[in-house]
């Protein structure tokens with residue numbers, strides 16, 4: 001359980017070989033290894049150090065997979081990390097609670113944070129954790145403005161104004177810092193995935209965007225960092241939303257109205273849940289469809305509030 005923290009830009013990074021007996025507190029600088037893969041996970045907190053380490057890795061011809069996260073990690077994140085590990089030689093996990101994507105200051109304030117716990121959870125699958133401060137990522141206030149056309153005019157884009165501009169701002173920055181071969185995003189945040197693909201296309205960023213399926217709790221609830229803000233009882237109620245949308249598939253209806261009517265009526269019965277939206281959409285354009293026959297790929301996205309917590313989920317119809 002040894003983690004190496006690289007904090008100070010003026011000192012050499014310190015690495016400890018896997019299985020070595022050197023204690024966490026021992027400050028003996030050693031040379032940067034060329035075969036990083038043989039070393040334990042390292043934690044980097046500055047952009048400068050990150051670039052320095054990655055430069056050496058890339059000079060050795062290694063491929064890099066990036067998994068951007070906001071921490072409070074769970075099995076869903078781990079599935080992304082494992083996929084990244086299976087497709088790349090080096091995996092970088094970023095942990096940064098991006099203030100720009102929170103339109104509700106209370107949501108930002110109560111967002112769960114526990115870096116030490118996160119590090120322990122992922123140390124066996126991860127090579128580098130990049131956990132910068134806000135100043136490190138945004139030394140000056142960012143002024144990025146993106147146009148995602150119709151992609152952000154619905155669902156999260158409507159309920160959380162500015163959210164996707166904030167997401168794009170941080171993801172673009174992470175891509176600049178890491179310059180990964182591949183980057184991994186979950187289908188749970190389905191609209192986010194479409195926004196990132198669009199961002200990469202617009203800015204012609206040379207990175208492959210890999211999507212990963214939703215990992216669920218045993219009761220069906222999509223894993224989320226925000227779940228830990230809910231009581232056990234509320235988590236079980238939230239899981240019923242997934243039960244409803246999943247059941248709507250079994251209606252075998254093609255009419256979106258019929259599916260909608262069913263879902264809305266069933267969710268209404270779930271106290272204390274407030275539905276924000278349930279949208280059945282074309283999986284590429286994200287535009288609503290009237291019939292499941294209207295597009296080759298169709299998914300349903302849902303957002304709801306339980307207690308003070310807002311959760312999202314999705315299912316694929318076809």
Ligand code: AMP
Pocket residue numbers: 068069070071075076077079080184185186187188189212213214215216222223224225
């Ligand atoms: P977050 O830390 O919530 O920003 O999530 C980081 C990444 O993990 C995003 O690409 C999410 O879509 C993905 N993710 C979050 N929860 C899950 C889950 N339950 N299953 C799969 N991926 C997830």
